[in-house]
Amino acid sequence: MSPRAKQLPKKPATPRKRKTKPAAGSVGLEASEVTGGAPTAAAVQLRAQIEAAGGTEIAAYREPFGGFWVALAALPLAKVKPTPYQRELSKAHAERLATVIPKVGRFLDPVIAVPDDDGGFITPNGMHRLSALGSLGAKTIIALVMPEPEIAFRILALNTEKAHNLKDKALEVIRMARAIAADPKKTGTSEADVAFELEQASLITLGVCYETNARFSGGAYNSVVARTEAFSTEPMAESLELREAHAQRLLELDVAVTAAVGRLKAAGWNSGYLKPIVVARINPLRFVKAGKDDARPDFDKTIDRMIEGAKKFDPSKVKAADMAIASAVGGGEE
Incomplete structure (x- = not known):
């Protein structure tokens, strides 16, 4: 046989599923069909809740994509408040809205x-509009x-404001x-159960960091945390303890960085990209290509190496050249 091994035919690539x-x-x-059919019991109850709050149901219809019942309603502004777990109010954005509305x-x-437990309503996407209308002395919004309270938790997907x-x-x-962990009705709910609403497991840990330090440079560490964190199947109250411990490690890393x-x-x-440069240099996962079925790198071991x-x-x-590359790529979203 020739020294050169006989080459076997290449295995055809598995076609991607489209x-x-x-x-x-x-x-x-x-x-x-949007206005057809009899409203569900939940939609009928919703109308009663709107009227009990001093509001008026202008129309009831089925949302055309999913077919769920929705009420178009006029609500007293005083009866509507933002969900308590939204981001901080941007005063500049609210003031800009308050300036534009009168001009239009x-x-x-x-x-x-969605209805709350106090006879009013909460909005997952209207904080700035509520603030602007309130500053203008508006009576109604x-x-x-919608009758489904879980909609209020889908802030990240719904908020286009x-x-x-x-x-x-x-x-x-x-x-x-934290709201889920504290809610007796949601005892046993895990991160995995509400993965759609939470979007990324890394955001939970980074959120704890921002609670501790409002100026925390989360963008510099997000890629590392995202590679090492996965949604937990443990009850939220238990998994939060782990997230808080991980956040403390991240804050410790930030001190060293x-x-x-x-x-x-x-x-x-002298550059605005010094921190991303340091993090990139010490990141042990930087050149490790993650396979689809590969186990996630261990969080603590990764952070230990980075510290x-x-x-x-x-x-x-x-x-x-490092500075030039960092400037071109950017330092990560803050």
């Missing part, structure tokens, strides 16, 4: 709302009201997680 695209016009209700002379953007940054997302997620940044500055470097790397970080090994 997502089946629905045919145009094949999903949901026809326009003529009308407000045509209903908020989404128009809302799309103002784009979220990483800090906003993380704080909303940790507030949702900040010290390394200080050494870079002392060596004459050790930050303490040993040598500014003399940083080159001008």
Whole structure:
């Protein structure tokens, strides 16, 4: 036989499964069906709740995509409040809305709302509109009201009022997680059970960090945390203890990274991307390509290595090209 081994024929690549695209016009209700049919018991009860709060149901209809009943209602502004786990109010955004609304002379953007336990309503996506209308002395707000309380927890998917940054997302997620853990009706609910609402497991840990330090540089660490965190199947109250422990490790890492940044500055470097440069250099997962079925890297071991790397970080090994690359790529969403 020739020294060169006889090559076996290559195994054909497994074809990727393509997502089946629905045919145009094949999903949901026809326009003529939206107001048809008898309202469900929950929709009838919702109308009573709206009227008991001093509001008026303008119309009831079935949302055309999923067929769920929705009430278009006029609600007393005083009876509507934001969900307690939303991001912080942006005063500038609320003031800008309050300036524009009078110029237009009308407000045509209903908020989404669900009933609360106090005879009023909460909105997962209307904090800034409520604030703006309140500052203008408005009496009433128009809302799309749904009977399903779980809608209030789907903030990240529903909120189109103002784009979220990483800090906003993380704080909303940790507030949702704490609200679920404290709710007797949700005893036993795990992170995995509400994965859609929480969006990413890493946001829970980063949220704890932002609670502790509002100026925490979450964007610098998000990729590492996202690689090492997965949604827990334990009850939320138990998994939060682990998230809080992980957050403390991240804050410890941030102290070491900040010290390394200080050494870079002392060596004459001056850039807004010093922290991402340090984190990239000490990240043991930087060049590790994750396979679909690979186990997640251990969080504690990863952070231990990064803390050790930050303490040993040598500014003399940083080159001008590193700064140029960091500036081009950016430092991560904050």
